[in-house]
Amino acid sequence: MANTVLATPEVPFESRGLDKKQTWWERLRKGDEVVHLITLAGGWSILVITGLLVQHLWVYSRLSRHAFGWHFLVDSTWDPVNGVFGAWPFVYGTVVTSLLALAISIPIGLGAAIFLAELAPRKLSNALTFLIELLAAVPSVIYGLIGIFLLIPVLFNVVPYFQKYFGWLPIFNGTFYGVSYFSASIVLSIMVVPFIISISREVLISVPVSQREAMMALGATKWDVTWRAVVPYARQGIMGSIFLSLARALGETMAVTMVIGNVAQVSTSLMAPGYTIAAVIANEFTEATGDLYLHALIELGLVLFVVTMIFNALARLLMLTMKGHEVVG
Amino acid sequence: MSASYPPLSRKIINVAMLALTGLCTLLVLAVLLTILGYLLWKGASSLNIAFFTKIPAPVGQSGGGVENAIVGTLKLLALASAIGVPIGLLGGIYLSEFAGGWSAFTIRYTTDLLNGVPSVVMGIFVYTLVVLPMHHFSTMAGGIALGIMMIPIALRSTEDFLRAVPRSLREGGLALGASKSETIFTIVIPAAIYGIITGIMLDIARVAGETAPLLFTAFGNLYDSPGWMQPTASLPVVIYNYAISPYDVWHQQAWAAGFVLLSGLLVISVVSRMVLARGKKLSHG
Amino acid sequence: MKPFDLSQLSRAHEVRFSSDEPADEKLPWPQFTVADLNFFYGSHQALRGIDLIVPNKRVMAFIGPSGCGKTTLLRTFNRMNETIPGTRVEGSIRLGDKDLFSFPATRLRRVVGMVFQKPSPFPKSIFDNVAYGLRLDPSIRRNEIADKVEQSLRRAALWDEVKDKLHQSANGISGGQQQRLCIARALAVEPEVLLLDEPCSALDPISTAKIEDLLFEIKNLCTIVIVTHNMLQAARVADYVGFFLNGELVELNRAKQIFQNPEMQQTQDYITGRFG
Numbered sequence: 001m002a003n004t005v006l007a008t009p010e011v012p013f014e015s016r017g018l019d020k021k022q023t024w025w026e027r028l029r030k031g032d033e034v035v036h037l038i039t040l041a042g043g044w045s046i047l048v049i050t051g052l053l054v055q056h057l058w059v060y061s062r063l064s065r066h067a068f069g070w071h072f073l074v075d076s077t078w079d080p081v082n083g084v085f086g087a088w089p090f091v092y093g094t095v096v097t098s099l100l101a102l103a104i105s106i107p108i109g110l111g112a113a114i115f116l117a118e119l120a121p122r123k124l125s126n127a128l129t130f131l132i133e134l135l136a137a138v139p140s141v142i143y144g145l146i147g148i149f150l151l152i153p154v155l156f157n158v159v160p161y162f163q164k165y166f167g168w169l170p171i172f173n174g175t176f177y178g179v180s181y182f183s184a185s186i187v188l189s190i191m192v193v194p195f196i197i198s199i200s201r202e203v204l205i206s207v208p209v210s211q212r213e214a215m216m217a218l219g220a221t222k223w224d225v226t227w228r229a230v231v232p233y234a235r236q237g238i239m240g241s242i243f244l245s246l247a248r249a250l251g252e253t254m255a256v257t258m259v260i261g262n263v264a265q266v267s268t269s270l271m272a273p274g275y276t277i278a279a280v281i282a283n284e285f286t287e288a289t290g291d292l293y294l295h296a297l298i299e300l301g302l303v304l305f306v307v308t309m310i311f312n313a314l315a316r317l318l319m320l321t322m323k324g325h326e327v328v329g
Numbered sequence: 330m331s332a333s334y335p336p337l338s339r340k341i342i343n344v345a346m347l348a349l350t351g352l353c354t355l356l357v358l359a360v361l362l363t364i365l366g367y368l369l370w371k372g373a374s375s376l377n378i379a380f381f382t383k384i385p386a387p388v389g390q391s392g393g394g395v396e397n398a399i400v401g402t403l404k405l406l407a408l409a410s411a412i413g414v415p416i417g418l419l420g421g422i423y424l425s426e427f428a429g430g431w432s433a434f435t436i437r438y439t440t441d442l443l444n445g446v447p448s449v450v451m452g453i454f455v456y457t458l459v460v461l462p463m464h465h466f467s468t469m470a471g472g473i474a475l476g477i478m479m480i481p482i483a484l485r486s487t488e489d490f491l492r493a494v495p496r497s498l499r500e501g502g503l504a505l506g507a508s509k510s511e512t513i514f515t516i517v518i519p520a521a522i523y524g525i526i527t528g529i530m531l532d533i534a535r536v537a538g539e540t541a542p543l544l545f546t547a548f549g550n551l552y553d554s555p556g557w558m559q560p561t562a563s564l565p566v567v568i569y570n571y572a573i574s575p576y577d578v579w580h581q582q583a584w585a586a587g588f589v590l591l592s593g594l595l596v597i598s599v600v601s602r603m604v605l606a607r608g609k610k611l612s613h614g
Numbered sequence: 615m616k617p618f619d620l621s622q623l624s625r626a627h628e629v630r631f632s633s634d635e636p637a638d639e640k641l642p643w644p645q646f647t648v649a650d651l652n653f654f655y656g657s658h659q660a661l662r663g664i665d666l667i668v669p670n671k672r673v674m675a676f677i678g679p680s681g682c683g684k685t686t687l688l689r690t691f692n693r694m695n696e697t698i699p700g701t702r703v704e705g706s707i708r709l710g711d712k713d714l715f716s717f718p719a720t721r722l723r724r725v726v727g728m729v730f731q732k733p734s735p736f737p738k739s740i741f742d743n744v745a746y747g748l749r750l751d752p753s754i755r756r757n758e759i760a761d762k763v764e765q766s767l768r769r770a771a772l773w774d775e776v777k778d779k780l781h782q783s784a785n786g787i788s789g790g791q792q793q794r795l796c797i798a799r800a801l802a803v804e805p806e807v808l809l810l811d812e813p814c815s816a817l818d819p820i821s822t823a824k825i826e827d828l829l830f831e832i833k834n835l836c837t838i839v840i841v842t843h844n845m846l847q848a849a850r851v852a853d854y855v856g857f858f859l860n861g862e863l864v865e866l867n868r869a870k871q872i873f874q875n876p877e878m879q880q881t882q883d884y885i886t887g888r889f890g
Contacts (some may be wrong), residue, residue, distance in 0.1 A: 018709075018717050018725060030508035030720055036427050042419025043428060043436045046484065049477060050439050053446070056457045111353030119347060120354075128354065135361050137598055139538020140448075141565045142587045145572050146364050149371075149580070190360055197357065221335050221343035244445075251447025253541040254569060278449045278541070285453070285545050301453040305446060312445035316438065429699065497734035501796070503697055505747035505803065506724035515746070520737045 053305075061299035063292050072299060078264045080284070085296035087303070089264045093274035094304075096181050097256065098249035100270065101188035106242060108189075109196030110231075116197065117204035118226050129201060136194035144258030147187045152178040152259065155186075159271065174269040179261030182270040187255045192245035199244070199319075203237030204230055240318035247311035251304055253278035277304045365591075372588020375581040380589075385551050391578050395586055397553045401468065401561035402590075405547060406537055408472025408557070409479055413536075414529055417483020421525075424484070425491035426513055437485075444481035451478055452542035460546060466560040471547025475536045482535065486528025490521040523608020530601035534594045540565035564590045617642055623854065624666045624866045625649075642670040643710070645807060645837040646691060651705035653686055653695070653861075660686045662861045664705070668807075673829065673838040675852035675869070677845060678884070682858040684841045688809050691839065692726040693719045724751070727805035727836075731812040733792035735784035735799075740776050743784045743795055747803040762802055769835070770798035771828050790821025794828065801832065808832070810840040814847065826851055845885055849873050857881045 028034065064072065064085060075086025112132070116125045159176045166172045207230045215225045231238070261273020262283055277300050288294040335343075379394045386393025420440070424433055455474035460466055494517045502512035518525070547561050549570065554561035564586050571583035617640045646668040653661035661683045668674050676684035689695045690703060696719060707714040714722065724747070735743050744763040748754050754762075763780075767773040772794045776787065784795055793813055800808060810829075814822040829838060829851050842848050848855050852869045857880070865872060865881045876882050 018721055019712070022718060030511065030718075032509045035510035035513065036423075039419045039423035039427060042416050042421075043423035043432075043484075045416050046420060046436055046440050046443060046480065049480070050443050052458065053443075053450075053454045056454055057450070060453075060457045108353045108356060111350040112357050115347075115350035115354045119350065128358065131361060132357055134595070134598070135357070135364075137534065137594055138364065138591060139540065139565060139594070141538065141540040141568045141572075142364075142368065142591055145568060145583060145587050146367065148572055149584075150363075150367055190364075193357055219335055221339050223343040223346045224335070224339065227346070247445055251445075251449070253447065253449040254565075258569070258573060278447060281449050281453065282541055282544055285456070286548065298453055298457070301450045305450045308445055308447055308450075309442055312442055316441050495734070497730060497732055498736060500694060500697070500730060501734045501736060501799075502746070504692060504694060504723055504728040504730070505750065505799065506720045506722075507746075507750055508720050509697075511750065516736050 057298060057302040057305055061295050061302050063295035064299040065295075067292065068296075072296075073303070076266060078280075080288070080290075080293050083290070083292050085292070087277070087296075087300055089266050090275050090277040090280050090300060091303070092266050093181065093184075093260065094250055094276040094278070096270070096274070097184045097188055097260065097276060098246060100181065100185035101192060101249050102242065102246060104185065104189035105193040105196055105245065109193045109241075109245075110200060110238065112193075113197045113200035113204060114226055114231070117201045118222070118230065125201075129198060132194050132197050135190070136198070140191070140252060140254040141258075143187050143191055143255035147183060147255060147259040151186060152183055155183060163271070170268045171270050174267070174271050176271045177261065177273055179259055179273045180271050181260065181267070181274045184256045184260040184274075184276070185270070187259055188249045188252055191252060191255060192249050195245045195248065196241050199241035200234070200238050203234040203241070207233045236318050236321060240315045243311045243315035243318065247308045247315065250311070251278060251308045253282050257282050277301075368584070368588055368591060371584040372591075375585035376588065380582070380585050384553060385582075386578075388576065389578075393582075395562070395564065395567050395582060397550060398562035398564045398567040398586065399589070401547065401550070401554060401563045402537065402565075404468055404554075404557075404561065405471050405475055405543070405563055406533055408468065409475035409536055410529075410533060412473060412476025413479025413483050413532070417480050417529070417532075418487055418525070420480070420484040421487025421491060422513065422518075424488040426509070426517070437488075440481045440484055444485075447541075448478065448539050449541040449544075452545045455542065456545040463558075465558075466546060466548035468547055468554060468557045468559065468561040471543050471561065471563065472557075474542040474546045475539060478536050478539060478542065479532050482532040483529055486532070487521075487525050490524030490528065491517055493524070494520045523604055527601040527605040527608075530597050530604070534597040534601075537594060537597075538565055538590060540569050544569075618644060618667070618669075622667065623669070624863070641672070644668065644708075645670040645710070646714075646839075647706075647708040648687075649706045649708075651687070651690070651703070651707060653683070653690060653704075654702040655698070656700045660861050661690075664863050666856060666863060666866055668837060668839060669854070670837050671834060672853045673833050673840065673851055674854045674856065675848035676839070676841045676856045676858060677843075677848050678858035678864075680843075683861040684856075684858045685811055686861075687858070688811055688839060688841050689728075691807065691809055692723045692728050694723075694728065724803050725805055726807040726809060727800035727803065728809040729793070729796050729800050729811065729813050732816050733789055733796055735787075735792050735795050737783065737785060739781045740784045740787070740795060741780040744798050744802050747799060751803070766798040766802040767795075769801050769828075769832060770794045771824065771831070772798055788821070790817050790824060793817060793821065793825060797825070797828065797832075801835070805836055807837045807839065810838065812841055812843060815843060822847070845873065857884060859884070 068075070068085060072085065072087055073091060074088050076088045077084050077086045078089060116129055120128065156176070156178055163172055163176070211229050211233050212225050215229045256276050257279040260276060260279055262275055262279060263273040264275050264280070267274060281297050281300055285297050288297055379392055381394060381399065382396050383392070383394035384397045385395065420436070424436060428436060451474055455470055455477065459470040459473055463470070498516055498520055499512050502516040503509070507515065543563050543566050547563055547566070549566050550560045550562045568583045568586045568590065571579040571586070620641055644667040648664050648666050651661055651664040652659060664687060676687065678684050686695065690707065693714070695701050695703070709722070709726070736746060741763055744766050745759050748759050748762055764773060767776065772791060775791060784792065787795065814825055817825070826847065829840070832838070840851065849869055854866065855869045855872045856866045857864045857872065859880055865876060865878045867877065872881060873885055876885065
């Protein structure tokens, strides 16, 4: 089918302007370099902000760092009047409330995630997950409100019965004032449970079918398959969600401030009022008189920053290795 | 496989554990519904017209509202968006379209870390950055704090939605003689625009409820706050201050403010998901 | 640019003639002149010493098994490969009598248009899809655009099907219509060459037939280079066919010749389905 007829006369290239010199306007309009540079500035501003953040926390905590050194973390005296600052009550309160919150929310969150990923029909699961993720969108100060006016009155009715039977345990004895480590932990557990559910569910869903089939072929029950094949396979992502939740619990401010009692003491009993790092910053920052006081509070911020960054970095690393999972929040 | 396998004990464990996971789900849902229901009940019963139109009444007097806090929150969010959205968009475009190798990794990782900085620490940072040099609290400082907090999510969600635009569309533009930047602005961004808008709306909803960073930046104000250089009231801070106060009148106001704030957030959340759904519908015919 | 002799189509490959055609058939001037072209994706060499001429206003098809380099060569003609990081090209390609790599790539791609394997309409209206390339050129007046869009859609045999829904989303039409829309989009800027990368592989037979008909219509408007898996399609639409294997051009010949009486054993094996 050789075509020997030339249908239309050809157009010489020159007339198509291929050779024409580029005007500066065309060069600018087509200029990828300009756009590259402007967007690069946007991207790098993240690094600048983070760098400034670290620098400011470091510089504005220098008086306290120089005065107390590492003792700052383990001394129990917090006496603004005499200019003696030790952060141990806050560190203790932060660790206790966060760990207790995780102890409550991990089993419940993991259970719900297993139900949503393995048992519930996908449509129902998606709808319920949407609802649960709404929990994560509720502002912290509203959890505090609920904590003060709904949770604590309920606890006043429940805790005495509890203490009647378990009061002999040091962690449950003492007078219950409502505001306490325990109340703060419950509020915190409600706040982090959506993260555990949402991320763990995603991870569980993405476990390949082959992992399940191998055990199902051996006649294992649904629970056996889930608990011995699916969950172990997904443990990295689940650990990631737990670290992320821990970082959030450690840094959570308003809700804890409103229900923990804000007393700078170290108590064995979970029913006693306490304090956390974030709460003391929120309460005393605007009232801090004198540079040393301010610097001590900012050093608390530095401590909080470093600790949450460590757990966040661990969480991201764990989840980075599990490809294809976007982290909520 | 014989009929007796798995053994009865295993079957019982199976049913029990599966039921337990269902109970966990129910528990979480019950907590959610309790919180929403209680807030609705307490909040709606405390609402009235004065709440939206009047500034706070003096301590001990009934009446008054939080008009100044509503206006303050809107101003703070406007300023925060003016800072966070452009930087987030540009950074997202950079990560998705230009960055490669270690530069992309560093920025992405740093963004995720910045997102995890406790909000109270962000408050300290902006206090030292803006409030100390200016010697007073201001709407400006509060807006900057919220704006910085907006950047990570705006950036990462923009990046994700841009990345989801198939390579075939970019090649289609390039093959017609568009430059890379023309392709980005006339094809890639329009194709992802609904997702990007959704991400930004959710981002605004997230910072709208932030309280801790405002305590030492925007501070609070019992009156209206003209301009950008004076301390301002905001809904979250009002909720906090009223909730820990000993006055029942203020508790009522705190519930009403909580109700208004959460309703606003939920409306934004639902509307943004509708925007996303509409975008999906459009791009799939 | 001068007409050239069929025997010059490739320095490396002898083009044979069947008895019923004149041996000294004159071809129009060379659209592309490829000489000793090598192409690398990182360290992997995808093209080895390619040497051929694509004649103006003719249809040339590239066939061969997957990964043989035919698409890579096609994408070199409008320098789309440059958009993939880590690629490198050696050797020369001339567009007419000018070095292909001497032009700005964005201008070159308006002269050498391309249609891809998967229909990829922009998520815009049908009209805006076709007008996209026109609007990139500020020298095209706004009031000309509607006419040019209609003309292009007519050339792509799509006008009658979409004239009532020009402002609806291009994602709402069928796959075959989408592919013809992509052809219309490419034709709108009046390219001298149209590159088609397996344009029908994602389409049903009826849509495929429509696109093949369309190629016959537009082959006197521009030079067409088509990559295809489908040998019957190559036989139907092409004047000349190049067979590629492992990055090398094994044989270049008239379509009729290559399917009826190929010169190389490897070509014979491929067209009789012994591999690929």
